[in-house]
Structures are given as structure tokens and as C-alpha cells.
Amino acid sequence: xxxxxxxxxxxxxxxxxxKSLASNRRLHGYxxxxxxxxxSAQLLRxxxxxxxxxxxxxxxxxxxxxxxxxxxxxxxxxxYSLTAQGRKQLMQEEESWKRLTEGVExxxxxx
Amino acid sequence: xxxxLERELAFHVTERADELRERGMSEAxxxxxxxxxxxxxxxxxxxxxxxxxxxxxxxxxxNVRYALRGLAKTPAFTVTVVLTLALAIGANSAVFxxxxxxxxxxxxxxxxxxxxxLAQSHPKIPQxxxxxxxxxxxxxxxxxxxxxxxxxxxxxxxxxxxxPEKLRRVFVAPRFLQVMGVVPSLGRDFSPQxxxxxxxxxxxxxxxxxxxxFDGNPNAxxxxxxxxxxxxxxxxxxxxxxxYPNRDADLWSPSPMDAPFAxxxxxxxxxxxxxxxxxxTLARARANLTNVQANLARxxxxxxxxxxxxIDPLKEATVGGTKKSLWILFGSVSLLLLIxxxxxxxxxxxxxxxxxxxxxxxxxxxxxxxAVAAQLLTEVLILALAGAALGLLxxxxxxxxxxxxxxxxxxxxxxxx
Numbered sequence: 098x099x100x101x102x103x104x105x106x107x108x109x110x111x112x113x114x115x116k117s118l119a120s121n122r123r124l125h126g127y128x129x130x131x132x133x134x135x136x137s138a139q140l141l142r143x144x145x146x147x148x149x150x151x152x153x154x155x156x157x158x159x160x161x162x163x164x165x166x167x168x169x170x171x172x173x174x175x176x177y178s179l180t181a182q183g184r185k186q187l188m189q190e191e192e193s194w195k196r197l198t199e200g201v202e203x204x205x206x207x208x
Numbered sequence: 209x210x211x212x213l214e215r216e217l218a219f220h221v222t223e224r225a226d227e228l229r230e231r232g233m234s235e236a237x238x239x240x241x242x243x244x245x246x247x248x249x250x251x252x253x254x255x256x257x258x259x260x261x262x263x264x265x266x267x268x269x270x271n272v273r274y275a276l277r278g279l280a281k282t283p284a285f286t287v288t289v290v291l292t293l294a295l296a297i298g299a300n301s302a303v304f305x306x307x308x309x310x311x312x313x314x315x316x317x318x319x320x321x322x323x324x325x326l327a328q329s330h331p332k333i334p335q336x337x338x339x340x341x342x343x344x345x346x347x348x349x350x351x352x353x354x355x356x357x358x359x360x361x362x363x364x365x366x367x368x369x370x371x372p373e374k375l376r377r378v379f380v381a382p383r384f385l386q387v388m389g390v391v392p393s394l395g396r397d398f399s400p401q402x403x404x405x406x407x408x409x410x411x412x413x414x415x416x417x418x419x420x421x422f423d424g425n426p427n428a429x430x431x432x433x434x435x436x437x438x439x440x441x442x443x444x445x446x447x448x449x450x451x452y453p454n455r456d457a458d459l460w461s462p463s464p465m466d467a468p469f470a471x472x473x474x475x476x477x478x479x480x481x482x483x484x485x486x487x488x489t490l491a492r493a494r495a496n497l498t499n500v501q502a503n504l505a506r507x508x509x510x511x512x513x514x515x516x517x518x519i520d521p522l523k524e525a526t527v528g529g530t531k532k533s534l535w536i537l538f539g540s541v542s543l544l545l546l547i548x549x550x551x552x553x554x555x556x557x558x559x560x561x562x563x564x565x566x567x568x569x570x571x572x573x574x575x576x577x578x579a580v581a582a583q584l585l586t587e588v589l590i591l592a593l594a595g596a597a598l599g600l601l602x603x604x605x606x607x608x609x610x611x612x613x614x615x616x617x618x619x620x621x622x623x624x625x
Contacts, residue, residue, distance in 0.1 A: 127223040
């Protein structure tokens, strides 16, 4: 399905989501998008169409847990936080990302 | 779950709309822009939900493939398990079909549960059959039955064909069709004259005989069959599948109740059957008929004093004898199934023990308990389905080939009308 085609993009989104949740104890879906946008200085914009499917998958895998709560504006939202397994997964993803980028750079640098 | 998801997504859109409003957009524009930016709401919901189904589907297909491969690698095991299961299931299925057809299904006549068998009991006369005179009196004097009729059979030689043919003829008392609740598929019932002594000789023929001898031609009505020196005119054709009292019956003729030789009260000719009035219980009918017979006993003390009437449901009377043997049969095939399952369980256990290494490797690679269990269970499921399919196949072919050992009178009950 869609997953196979945008493999890299999906994988990056997972990494970004996990990292966002690592820096902040718990965030709801909208907060995650703003966080990524702000911290990346607007270089990255989360495609909102893929955010919630990705969050759902993370929940299925057991890397995040979710619970309903109230925002400061007293609205009901679903807040996500990392699980221990999620932290482990984040470390693995960061590792693979470092390897990937290093490899790409090396290939590009060779000319 | 869907509603929660919608709430969550709605919240997201609201927050986005808020942000746009802070930047100066009007409320309506902000909301619309937020929705647009979010993309199609419904597809979002569906896509999130599809993640689940997609994963599940993928893992199921994978499990099935692995399972088939694993089973193919150990053909001896697979064949043994499937055959064991097939035999056990097939046997159970066949026996239960028989039990259903014979014991559980109601008689294939309209309101079959109203049909009863009547008999007389006398300390010195072993035959339970009833004399014609008494049968008529019972029919006339009782309050609880719609009608009582009776029959007896004989083998005859039919001579009108190329070769003499042995056929089974049933002599029936009046009201036979009424009690049975059937009408001839062609032709009519016997007329009162035909039911009297000296009246025209008439006969019903079975559907089977009609097709064989007359090619199913409607002009068979009116033609004659020849039995002994007499010609018997065909006045009716019985519906297909009607074979009462047994599967050999091909001819039905009226038995004249007013014949001079039928007047003795000591005759024991008729196997009597009757139909209860709607809503009447067996107990009431028994009480009523006992009363009737008691009155007759007073009138005809010499012959009737010691006679007691018996009424039983017709189904009981026809299949009752086989009940015990069928249930014993059922018990033994159930035991067979139990033994088969125990065997298969043992085989599966030994197979699982041999795969301990494989399973531990799976766990170490990070598979969850549920995933490993699902994979093993898929294998068992495939075995079970294969065994069951084969078993049912065996059962249906057994029904066609083998004879269920019923008394001949049962045939009417097992073949539906």
C-alpha cells in the first residue's frame, strides 16, 4: 500500500515523532506538528494526512501510549507519550538514520 | 474507536483554525483553510483504520503460507492427522444425519405429529391388529380423532404387462387419504361405491409405478391392471415419494368393510392408524378410546370384554425399535471422535516439542507471544479445515452408498414426501 512507496518518508516521520515525544513528556497530535515545524525552523512540515496513521501505528507497536486529557484551553485531546519500548525504538531509529545519512554523504562526496 | 478518532482529528482541525485566526483570518475562512490543509477527513479516518486491517491481513497471509510449507515438509504427519480427523468427523456426520432423518425429524406428512397408531391388546391374542367392525366402531364413536383408518398388505402378481410382475398391494380402510393428509397427484379418492363390497374394483398406483409402466402419461387414469382374474381400474396416482406403509407399496385398494367375511369381531386384520384432532393430547385420546371400548365390551362381552385399545404416536411406532441401536451407534462414534482428537493432540504435542528450537529463535528475533501463537494455530486450523472438509465428503458419499439399517416401515419416514 502507501507504506511501501513512501518508505523513507514514513520512516523519517516515525523518527521525528518519537524524538518530539522524547523531548516533551506528552503532546497531542497538533502539538507534535507545531513542534517539528518550529524546531526545524520551518524546514520540515509534517504532512497532516500521514500523521495520524503513523501515530496509530506507533500505538499498535507499543512505542507510544495515548490517553485523553484537557488542553490549557480546556479542550479534549488525545495526548501521546513514549513508552520504554518506544525509547529503545528511538535509539535504533537514530542509529539507522545516522548510518543512512553518512552513507549518502559519502556517495555524494565521491566524485 | 472510530468516534474517538474523529474527535481527535476534529480537535486538530480546531487548533489549526485557531492559529489561522490569530494570524488574522476570519473564523469561517480559518476553519475552511484548516480543513483543507488537513486533507480529506474521511480518508484520514479510513487510512488510520486501514493500518490495522492491512497489518492483520499481511500477517494472516504470511501465517497461512508458512503453515502450508511446514505441513508439506512433513507429509506423514499431515496425512495422518487429516485422515484421522476425516474418518472421525465423517462417521459422526453420517450417523447424526441418520439420527436426524429417523428420530428427530417429524413424519413427512402434513401435521405429522397428529398421526397415531392404534392397536388392541388381548391377553390371549398376540396380534395387535384390529377387526374391521371394531375399527369402524372406534372411528364412529370416538371424540378425539379426526379419523381412523387401517391397512394390511399382500404381494400380488400383476399380469397386464409383458411379463407377470410382483407388486405389493395395500388394502386400505376408508378415510385412508384423510388420515394420511395427502391427495392423489392425479385422479381422485375412492368413491363410496368403490369402497363397498361388490363395487367396482379400483386401485391407486404409486408415482414410481406410473412412471415405469405408463411413462407418466395422464391417460393412465382409467386404464386397468390385472390381478388374478380381475381387472382393477386405476383411479388415482399417489404423489411422488409417497410410500406408506413401506417402500415396496405400489398399489392401494379399498377394503370393503361391509364384506360378509369381514364381520367377525375376532378378526385381526388391520394395522390401524389415525389422526388426532388439532390440540388433542394423546392422554385424552387414550382415555376416550378406552371409554369407547369399555362400552363395546359391555355390548359384546364375549369378544370384546378383555380387549384394551392402545394408542401411540405413529413416529414412535415406526422408528421406536431402532431408537436404541441408533443411540448406541451415536455413542460409539462420539467415542471415536474423542479418541481421534486425543490422538491428534498427542501428535501435535510431539510436533511442537520438535520445533522448540525454531520457536525460541522466533522469540529472540522479537516476535510477540501472540504472533507465535497465531502462527502455530494457523497450522492447526488448516489441518482442522482439511480434515473436516474430507470428513463431510466421506459422510455424504456414505449416505448414498450404505444402507442405514432401518426396518422397512421406516422408509416412508426417511424419504420426504
